[in-house]
Every structure is written in structure tokens, then in C-alpha cells.
Amino acid sequence: MSGRGIRIEGLRKRYGEGDTAFDALKGVDMQVAPGEVVGLIGPSGSGKSTLLKCLGAVIDPTAGRMTLGDEVIYDDGWKVRDLRALRRDKIGFVFQAPYLIPFLDVTDNVALLPMLAGVSNEESRAKALELLTALDVHHRARAMPSQLSGGEQQRVAIARGLVNRPPVILADEPTAPLDSERAMAVIRILNDMAQKFETAIIVVTHDEKIIPTFKRIYHIRDGVTDEEAGEGREFA
Amino acid sequence: MISLAGRDILHAWGKFVFTGIGLGLLIGVTLIMAGVYRGMVDDGMALLDNSGADLWVVQKNTLGPYAESSSLNDDVYRTILAMPGVARAANVTYLTMQVRKGESDVRTMVVGIAPGALGATPGWPPYLVAGRQITRAHYEAVADIATGFKLGDRLSIRRNHYEVVGLTRRMVSSSGDPMVFIPLKDAQEAQFLKDNDAIWQSRRRTEANPAFNRPGVPGLLDAVIASQSTNAFVNAVLVTLQPGHAPDEVAESIRRWKRLTVYTRAQMEDILVGKLIATSAKQIGMFLVILAVVSAAIVAFIIYSLTMDKIREIAVLKLIGTRNRTIAAMIMQQALALGVIGFVVGKITATFSAPLFPKYVLLMPLDSIAGFFAVLVICVLASLVAIRMALKVDPAEAIGG
Structure with a gap:
């Protein structure tokens, strides 16, 4: 694999100790190349959310190895010190609901991440506008989140996830609240952005409409993943 | 870096302004109470100044x-x-x-x-x-x-x-x-x-007293009654x-x-401030403490409510890499902004309403400055509960499940 993308090997996560111990992840292997969009599918309680939280550096795995680009971020108990900076600079998040900051306009919602990383306000806003233009919501740059439609909000959320050019984006049910047309539009955007910015994108979903669009799919059941080839269907 | 607190205040300005006005009225009452105490002390000093005396000779x-x-x-x-x-x-x-x-x-x-x-x-x-x-x-x-x-x-x-x-x-x-x-x-x-009835009764009692009404001493009764009708005391x-x-x-x-007992100016000031108005001063002090506690409770409640409303956003902010101190600063700045709005409203209220009070209300600039800093300290303390809650938010809450 090249210098970007994500790879996890033998990832385990145990909650509790002794008799109450529960293994949510039992040795997950996964690899997503730069520019690739893969699906992660599984029933409730299968370990999807736990895997997402481990991938997002929100909780620590119990064992295994996780590599982001060239950087090992977790290796059997060892982990990088500044997980906050790691999340800010190396991982993009797109949620089921857009969760935009309601008191910031569209531009500043996107520009906030580079600002947090110490980039000047002007440069951050320029980066944000570039992405908003790429996602075709630049005409709403000064609007507040409450003034946007659901689809526009989700595109702004994608722009926020991409603005620091992270090697990986974790998308948690990004199309759940959208109708078919808008859901397909979001998937098209994610694919376009993955190609354009060489970003590895993992889409956690239950959405039957978009599952056929993935070329590769990871099924997770009882804390274990199986990889299968997807249909890779063209977007409608 | 943009001011998250400022943006949030602008976004929800109505809530801040109306809360600030309510808090301001409380602060205004607090400043007035301090002014009443200062007025009492000043009244005492004016009394001593205006008497023009260096010493007071008393019983x-x-x-x-x-x-x-x-x-x-x-x-x-x-x-x-x-x-x-x-x-x-x-x-x-x-x-x-x-x-x-x-x-x-x-x-x-x-x-x-x-x-x-x-x-x-x-x-x-x-x-x-x-x-x-x-x-x-x-x-x-x-x-x-x-x-x-x-x-x-x-x-x-x-x-x-x-x-x-x-x-x-x-x-x-x-x-x-x-x-x-x-x-x-x-x-x-x-x-x-005394009134006429009291004078008549007094004279009747004196006449009935054989010690003052002696047949052999003409003029004694008149002299006693005359002494009872005049006052030779100051x-x-x-x-x-x-x-x-x-x-x-x-x-x-x-x-x-x-x-005789003699008081100097310094001793008289001690009597007026330390004894005559001491109880009133303690009463006012109690009110000031209660008002400070009520103000702190209001600020704490409002800031806590505003923070509760933003729990999901705070989780997202933490997830995307916002430092804890940035989130704490946002909450504290909002509390301080509320305090500043409240103080401005309170100061204006106190200044314009002070002359309407029946007793002299003396608003001292130093009291206002001390009050301003006290408000800021109260706001900082009141924001601590909300900050503690915000810092405990798990960024994982932003991710489903």
C-alpha cells in the first residue's frame, strides 16, 4: 500500500474484566487504499460502532495494529501520544446527522478545523471555499446551518471532513436521513472526493440503496470482519 | 482563530441580553445596597463635619x-x-x-x-x-x-x-x-x-406634696413649679x-x-460607624452575600443550560480535535460576557435610580470597580460546573451507538 490509506491487523477490543468481560472486536483485519471507498456493513451489536471508534482514535483497542498512511498509530498497547491532533489532522468524520456547529456559518463550519490546527483565518476560509465550490455549495457559504436543506448540510459536513486533507474519512451512515436521489448524490461526492484527494473512505451503512455501489465491502459479525467484492454499480 | 463564544452569543443574542438584563437588575440592587451603606457612613461624617466641633463633651x-x-x-x-x-x-x-x-x-x-x-x-x-x-x-x-x-x-x-x-x-x-x-x-x-393637661396634673401632684407646699414657707410651691416648667439641660x-x-x-x-466624657473626632467616627450603624452594616452585608449567591446561581444555571443545549456540538468539537481549553474558554467567555452585560445594566440602573431612594445612596467609583471584579469572579466560578460537564463529554458520543 502507498503512503496513504489505512490498514488494521488483528484488532481486538475487550470491554470489562473477569466474568463480565466482553469482546466486541475479535481480530479485525481491514485495508483501504487511497482513493478507495469501501462499505462496512453489519447488524446491530456486531461491533460496527466499536470498530468505528477504534478507527477514529476515540477509544483504544485492546490489541492489534493500526497504520494510517506510513504512521503506526496503535501497536499492541502502544499508541501515539496526541490522539486529539491525530483526529484533527489525519481523520475526517462524516456523521449520520451533519452535526454542524449551529452558531457558525457554512464557511466557518468548514474552516474551523484548519483554524484549530493553527492555520490563519484567511487561509482556512480560502480552503473551505475551495471545497465548498468542489461540492457545489459555495453559493450558501454565508448561510447558517439552519438555513440549509438536508442534502446541503451533508455536503457541508463532507467538506468539513475533507478540509484538512486527511488520509482517511470515516462516514457513519451518511445517507440515512436522505432520499434515494440525495443518497446517491452523497455517495457520488464521496467517490469523487476520494479520487480527487487520494483519501481512503470507510462508509458504515445499512442503506440498501447504496450498498451495490461499493466495489469492496467488509461485513462485520460478532466482532469479526469478512471481506467480499461488491457490485461496484454505477451511480444512478 | 475565531471566537466561538462570540459567535454563539451573536447566534443566541436574545437569550443573553434578556438574561443579562435580569442579572443586571440584581447587580443594580447590590450596588444600591452598597450605596445605602456608604450613604449611612457619609451621613454620619456629614453630621460631624457640619457640627464644626473638634471635641464633643457629653454626660x-x-x-x-x-x-x-x-x-x-x-x-x-x-x-x-x-x-x-x-x-x-x-x-x-x-x-x-x-x-x-x-x-x-x-x-x-x-x-x-x-x-x-x-x-x-x-x-x-x-x-x-x-x-x-x-x-x-x-x-x-x-x-x-x-x-x-x-x-x-x-x-x-x-x-x-x-x-x-x-x-x-x-x-x-x-x-x-x-x-x-x-x-x-x-x-x-x-x-x-408638655400639654396643658399634663402640666395641670403635675402641678396638682406638687401641691398635694407636703414637702413642697408648706404653710410656713410662702413662695416655695411657686418656686418648685417654676423649676419644673423650665429645662436647664442640653x-x-x-x-x-x-x-x-x-x-x-x-x-x-x-x-x-x-x-465628663469627651470624644475626639476620631472617637466619634468610631462610635457612629462602629456602633450606631454597625447592625445596619451587617444587615446590608448579609443582603450583599445573598444577592451574590443568587447572581452566581443565575449565571451558573444559564451557562449550564446553554452548555447542555450544545452537548452534541461539544462532542463533535472534541472529536474533530478541539482542545479542552478552547471549549472551556468558550464557556467561560460566555459567562464573563453575561457578567459584563449584567454589570453595565446594573450600573446604569443603580445610577439612575439612586436619587429616587428616600435615604441617601452614595455610589462610590471604587465600589463599582470592586463590584465589577466581583461579578467577573462570580461568573468564572459559576461557569466551572458547566466547564466540568463539557470536559467530561466523550467525543465518542458524536459517533453513533
Whole structure:
């Protein structure tokens, strides 16, 4: 694999100790190349959310190895010190609901991440506008989140996830609240952005409409993943 | 970096402004309470300043004439005048009473001043805003403008009527009652003047007493009744000193040789502030503490509610890499902004409403500055609960499940 993308090997996560111990992840292997969009599918309680939280550096795995680009971020108990900076600079998040900051306009919602990383306000806003233009919501740059439609909000959320050019984006049910047309539009955007910015994108979903669009799919059941080839269907 | 707190305030400005106004009214009341205390102290200082005295000679072992009643014979001042270092000595009486003003009455402190002249006799009102000083021995008065009297008005004290010939300003008792100055003899009479029925009853009792009504001593009964009808007492003697004499030394000399109690200016200030208004000061202090606690509770509740409303956003902010200190600063800045809005509203409210209060409210700039910093400290403390809650938010809450 090249210098970007994500790879996890033998990832385990145990909650509790002794008799109450529960293994949510039992040795997950996964690899997503730069520019690739893969699906992660599984029933409730299968370990999807736990895997997402481990991938997002929100909780620590119990064992295994996780590599982001060239950087090992977790290796059997060892982990990088500044997980906050790691999340800010190396991982993009797109949620089921857009969760935009309601008191910031569209531009500043996107520009906030580079600002947090110490980039000047002007440069951050320029980066944000570039992405908003790429996602075709630049005409709403000064609007507040409450003034946007659901689809526009989700595109702004994608722009926020991409603005620091992270090697990986974790998308948690990004199309759940959208109708078919808008859901397909979001998937098209994610694919376009993955190609354009060489970003590895993992889409956690239950959405039957978009599952056929993935070329590769990871099924997770009882804390274990199986990889299968997807249909890779063209977007409608 | 943009100001997250500022943006949030602008976004929800209505909530902040209305909460700030509510908090401001509380702060306004707090400043007024502090002003009432300052006014009481200032009233006491004005009372001492306006008396023009260096020493107060009062009845032995009393805290008179302001904090306790005091009674001295009205010829004591002559012996005090002869003491080394004494420049001037004058009798004075103080009587707090309702003075008739037409169909109503007004609460005043009636001051009996000895005959003399301004500058030559302690106790006289030091300046007038209209009219003249008292020149006749009876039935003239100089009134503080706060009594509502005007030049030429007639006021009634007991059964006597007085014409207002002069008006003065800021002449008040330690409790803030405006003063009315009348001649000493009239004031002495007013202190003991009884109604006709009481005089008749008193005479009847004296006549029935065989000790005073002896057939073999003609004129004794008339002399006793005459002594009962006059008042030869005053409340204090006000003393001014000759240049170069220390108040403590002259006071000690009078105490030793005249066997009276004498207070210097510093001792009188201690009595007024430390004893006369001490209970009121404690009461006001209690109110200030309660108001501070209530203000802190309001700020804490509002900031806590605002933070609760943003829990999901805070989780997202933490997930995308926002530092804890940035989130804490956002919450604290909002609390401080609320405090600043509240203080501005409170200061304006206190400034414009202070003159409307019946008692003197003295708003000191230093009190306002101290109040401002106290508000900021209260806001910082009040925001700690919300900050603690925000810092405990798990960024994983932003990710489903």
C-alpha cells in the first residue's frame, strides 16, 4: 500500500474484566487504499460502532495494529501520544446527522478545523471555499446551518471532513436521513472526493440503496470482519 | 482563530441580553445596597463635619449625643471655655421628631443652637443655599432643603410656630433625617414641653406634696413649679480648639478636671460607624452575600443550560480535535460576557435610580470597580460546573451507538 490509506491487523477490543468481560472486536483485519471507498456493513451489536471508534482514535483497542498512511498509530498497547491532533489532522468524520456547529456559518463550519490546527483565518476560509465550490455549495457559504436543506448540510459536513486533507474519512451512515436521489448524490461526492484527494473512505451503512455501489465491502459479525467484492454499480 | 463564544452569543443574542438584563437588575440592587451603606457612613461624617466641633463633651459614661441620650447642665460650657486649649464652646440639643408641615408632618432632627454667629459658635449650619441665619432669640428656623420647607414657610414644633428664614443642604442626622435648626432656648423648651393637661396634673401632684407646699414657707410651691416648667439641660457641648493644641490632650484635661466624657473626632467616627450603624452594616452585608449567591446561581444555571443545549456540538468539537481549553474558554467567555452585560445594566440602573431612594445612596467609583471584579469572579466560578460537564463529554458520543 502507498503512503496513504489505512490498514488494521488483528484488532481486538475487550470491554470489562473477569466474568463480565466482553469482546466486541475479535481480530479485525481491514485495508483501504487511497482513493478507495469501501462499505462496512453489519447488524446491530456486531461491533460496527466499536470498530468505528477504534478507527477514529476515540477509544483504544485492546490489541492489534493500526497504520494510517506510513504512521503506526496503535501497536499492541502502544499508541501515539496526541490522539486529539491525530483526529484533527489525519481523520475526517462524516456523521449520520451533519452535526454542524449551529452558531457558525457554512464557511466557518468548514474552516474551523484548519483554524484549530493553527492555520490563519484567511487561509482556512480560502480552503473551505475551495471545497465548498468542489461540492457545489459555495453559493450558501454565508448561510447558517439552519438555513440549509438536508442534502446541503451533508455536503457541508463532507467538506468539513475533507478540509484538512486527511488520509482517511470515516462516514457513519451518511445517507440515512436522505432520499434515494440525495443518497446517491452523497455517495457520488464521496467517490469523487476520494479520487480527487487520494483519501481512503470507510462508509458504515445499512442503506440498501447504496450498498451495490461499493466495489469492496467488509461485513462485520460478532466482532469479526469478512471481506467480499461488491457490485461496484454505477451511480444512478 | 475565531471566537466561538462570540459567535454563539451573536447566534443566541436574545437569550443573553434578556438574561443579562435580569442579572443586571440584581447587580443594580447590590450596588444600591452598597450605596445605602456608604450613604449611612457619609451621613454620619456629614453630621460631624457640619457640627464644626473638634471635641464633643457629653454626660459621663454615655456615648452621646448621637448614639445615646446625654444630658448636661447648660452652664457647663462656661467652665469648659476656661480650659486651656479651648477656643470656643457652645451648647447644643438634638431631638428627632415629627415636625408639622401644613396638614402633614416630616421626620427631622431638631437642633437647638446657641446664640452667636456663624464661625464663632459651633453647631451652626456652615452654609445656606437661601435666606439667612437665625438672628432672633425665638421662633426662627433654618431647615435642610430635604425637609421640603421653603423660605417663609411656618413649621410647628410642639405648640410653637417657627418661620423658616434660611435653607441649608446636606445637614442630616446619622440616620439621614434632615435637620431643622432653632434657637437653643426654644429647643430646650421643646424637649420638655408638655400639654396643658399634663402640666395641670403635675402641678396638682406638687401641691398635694407636703414637702413642697408648706404653710410656713410662702413662695416655695411657686418656686418648685417654676423649676419644673423650665429645662436647664442640653445634650452636649461642642468645643473647638485653639491652633496648636492636640484634641487628645485637651479632651483628657476636660475628662480629668470636669469629670465628663469627651470624644475626639476620631472617637466619634468610631462610635457612629462602629456602633450606631454597625447592625445596619451587617444587615446590608448579609443582603450583599445573598444577592451574590443568587447572581452566581443565575449565571451558573444559564451557562449550564446553554452548555447542555450544545452537548452534541461539544462532542463533535472534541472529536474533530478541539482542545479542552478552547471549549472551556468558550464557556467561560460566555459567562464573563453575561457578567459584563449584567454589570453595565446594573450600573446604569443603580445610577439612575439612586436619587429616587428616600435615604441617601452614595455610589462610590471604587465600589463599582470592586463590584465589577466581583461579578467577573462570580461568573468564572459559576461557569466551572458547566466547564466540568463539557470536559467530561466523550467525543465518542458524536459517533453513533
